[in-house]
Amino acid sequence: MEFLNHKWKLWYKSLDVNHDGKISFADVEESRSKFAELHKLLGDKASGVKIDMEGWWIKYILQSKDREISLEQFLERCGSEYQADKAKYTAKMTECFNVLFDVIDTNKDRSIELSEYIIAFQAFGHENENLVRKSFELLNPKDGLIPLKDIVNSWIQFTTSDDPHKKDVVKESFEEGV
Template sequence: MAANDFLVSKWKIWYKSLDVNHDGTISMEDVEESRQKFSELHHLDAEKKKMVMENFEKWWNEYVFRGKKGEVSETQFIEALQNDYKADKDKFKKQMETCFDTIFDVIDTNKDRSISEDEFLIAFEAYGHENVALDTKFFKAYNPVDGLVPLKDIVASWVDFATSSDATKPSVVKTAFEAGV
């Protein structure tokens, strides 16, 4: 069964959120800009920077470009998600769990399996979302304890965002993007 309009609308939000340079398409320029900004904002040493650069590119290639070279249009992005969703919803959900666990593991630079406000803000700035007030409000929506949100909570919210077709269920991620993040 195909994804409903509500779920497709969230995939469109996700696509737009990945357009780091805001030019209307996702390309290697977005990958390059996000990983450069991320490395610079974290002041990573050469070894860690190399690892982050490789992990960012690998994530983009596997979960965004999905084997395509050059650039991916919104239509292609939605079509790929729709095809995977239609083929096997359970497998699709597992794929999204791996997708978000992988990227948030890269963002968790100190590897404490939680995300601090600083890590969150840097990640969103690296992805072209530079409104600190909105990004901070997004982070606070996770109800951090001692300034930290467990990685599993953030991953779960993104998996829900990318897989739930229930329009009545609140979504921290969708709410944040609709507010302008």
């Protein structure tokens, strides 16, 4: 569990978009507003993305709009869900990241190009574009694109694999400072 706890701490830090030491609805507001703004989304498209992102945050992270989550609470929830039923936890993470990356794939081509990847990371408070570019390259893009399923699978592995010997590009990216 120590290895997974390390990775969950990295994940928690990535979800603290405004870097105030807790996850709250303020992080939701900042991420969805930045995402829509950086993608230059307007009207119904912007509203739809904001609603979908809010739904993702509430269903998979916060569980309610008025909740704040400390690192300890986040680790406890991940750990207890994982230990209670690893297959169920993996299924939840599979759904979680399929939903998230479906929102991030704004042109709905089922792949992510570098500009979409950069915007997604910036929307979550990760501003170092050089490190984000390195992270993108770790996923081995073909013709400048990464299939959505490859990104989703890398995040599922990051949040569910307890094998420290298995290559983990999301973990590597966060440890590099993304």
